[in-house]
Amino acid sequence: MLTILGKSTSINVRKVLWTCAEIGVPYQHELHSSEIARLNPNAMVPVIIDDGQALWESNTICRYLAGQHGRSDLLPTEAMPRAQVEKWMDWQATELNNAWRYAFMALVRGSAAHADAAAIAHSAGEWNRLMTMLDAQLATTGAWVCGDSFTLADIVLGLSFNRWRCTPMTRPALTALQAWAERLDQRPAWRQHGANGIP
Known part of the structure; x- marks a missing residue:
């Protein structure tokens, strides 16, 4: 059985839990594990163990799960449709995450290392700018991030959206x-792992 390592309050662990819920993958979940540092040289969660092999990086894990279980609706097999999904997943992991990190650490986590007012304002401004880009994409599709169908892009960006709307x-x-959030609200897995009151 698939094992997922990492606490369920982690935004990146929640991507994997939501993906498993959408697919119907049975798993065991270990909130804390001394194995994480050994299995992932970054010592970060999530880490999964499947068929005796470890895998880390949350978006990669989501891709793996969709591929392993034949869910081409979540991650298409044709080159261009797949690349469109992966483009938005990569944008989430690089551009969007880097934009929100300082503001989130200051405004939600209360980190003493993130107390510079100008840096907070810059981070919040970039975060809003990028969310406006996502809004424009959704206005174009009129449905989901990559078109008419729900994909992994909606999972990873849904969690980023939830963090954005929960940050003061x-x-x-x-x-x-x-x-889009109202469409997501129709999905039980989103309500369980995304819109569950945790930023």
Whole structure:
């Protein structure tokens, strides 16, 4: 059976839990494990163990699970549709994560190392700018991030959206994002692992 290592409050662990819920993958979940540092040289979660092999990096794990279970609806097999999904997943992991990190650490975590007011404002501004980009994409598709179908891009960006709306800062009113959130609210796995009150 698949084993998932990492506490369920982690945004990256929740990506994997949500993906498993969408697919219906049985798993055992270990909140804390001394094995994490050995299995992942970054000593970060999540880590999965499947068929005796360890895998880390949350977006890679989500791709693996979709591929392993033949869920081409979540991650297409054709080159261009797959690349469109992966493009938004990579954007989430690089551009979007880097934008929100300082503001989130200051405003939600209360980190003493993230107390510079100008840096907080810059981070929040970049975060809002990128969420406006996502809003424009959703306004174009009128449905899900990559078109008419729900994919892994919606999972990883859904969790980023949830963190954005839970952070106490000024945010623009983005109507396509709000409509997307209402569509997500129809998914039990999103309500369990995304919109569950944890930023």
